[in-house]
Amino acid sequence: MPEGPEIRRAADRIEQQIGGRAIDDAWFAFPELAEQAASFMGVRVTRVDTWGKAMLIRFADQRVLYSHNQLYGVWKLHSEDKPPSTKRTLRVRLSAEGRCASLYSASDISLWHAENLTEHPFLARLGPDLLSQDVAPSDVQQRLNLKQFHKRSLGALLLDQGLVAGLGNYLRSEILFCSQLPPSARPVDLTPEQQQTLAECIIDVTRQAYQTAGVTNREAWIAQAKAAGEPRRQWRFAVFERAGLECHRCGKVIERKMIGSRRLYLCPNCQSA
Numbered sequence: 324m325p326e327g328p329e330i331r332r333a334a335d336r337i338e339q340q341i342g343g344r345a346i347d348d349a350w351f352a353f354p355e356l357a358e359q360a361a362s363f364m365g366v367r368v369t370r371v372d373t374w375g376k377a378m379l380i381r382f383a384d385q386r387v388l389y390s391h392n393q394l395y396g397v398w399k400l401h402s403e404d405k406p407p408s409t410k411r412t413l414r415v416r417l418s419a420e421g422r423c424a425s426l427y428s429a430s431d432i433s434l435w436h437a438e439n440l441t442e443h444p445f446l447a448r449l450g451p452d453l454l455s456q457d458v459a460p461s462d463v464q465q466r467l468n469l470k471q472f473h474k475r476s477l478g479a480l481l482l483d484q485g486l487v488a489g490l491g492n493y494l495r496s497e498i499l500f501c502s503q504l505p506p507s508a509r510p511v512d513l514t515p516e517q518q519q520t521l522a523e524c525i526i527d528v529t530r531q532a533y534q535t536a537g538v539t540n541r542e543a544w545i546a547q548a549k550a551a552g553e554p555r556r557q558w559r560f561a562v563f564e565r566a567g568l569e570c571h572r573c574g575k576v577i578e579r580k581m582i583g584s585r586r587l588y589l590c591p592n593c594q595s596a
């Protein structure tokens with residue numbers, strides 16, 4: 324399942340396709356949206372944002388099209404005269420100057436005014452988005468110390484979209500390794516310095532994954548891993564997918580565990596309790 328960085332890159336592609344352009348055709352499958360289609364004529368797309376796994380297409384008239392792909396939705400970009408060949412059900416098509424963005428299969432689609440967006444029941448539960456909003460390490464550290472989070476183990480907490488939005492399973496392992504913390508550690512157990520390092524790793528690892536299309540390993544370690552013949556799915560990560568291989572930092576063998584019914588990879592030496 325795509326995590327925040329992958330969704331954010333998909334948003335960038337939609338923005339490149341129709342951003343800054345005036346809509347000349349809008350089509351919606353759901354009746355409550357379809358009846359508003361004509362009102363989009365001539366309205367410019369100003370920005371395409373994400374909030375966690377939600378896509379937010381922002382228009383010049385302050386309206387925002389919210390969509391969440393869940394497990395099956397997919398955006399396809401194409402020219403007006405070459406719609407994609409697919410058996411999927413079309414749900415939204417936005418066309419601007421011959422360029423189209425089409426959403427297939429998703430069912431969670433709604434229209435909001437920018438001012439009311441935070442009242443959306445899904446968005447209202449999310450923490451800030453690390454890739455679309457201005458979030459500093461001190462903001463994350465403050466959130467780690469909130470009453471509802473500070474006594475929870477990091478293995479569970481990092482996947483809670485209420486802390487910060489967009490973290491998923493590979494980022495969880497990579498962030499814990501970067502912070503040199505075990506998944507059992509709780510924010511309340513950490514020194515202020517450890518909390519600060521954790522907050523920095525949460526932001527840095529996520530932003531690196533966004534900028535590099537999913538590579539969260541360090542350059543020097545990537546070079547070593549490539550020299551050892553590791554495939555991309557292993558060298559792109561510092562620990563994730565690397566069970567049985569040596570830790571880049573200390574040489575001990577990386578372990579795979581199930582935490583919260585999801586795979587977690589760690590170095591038992593670098594991340595000892």
Ligand SMILES: [Zn+2]
Binds near residue numbers: 573591594
């Ligand atoms: Zn290690």
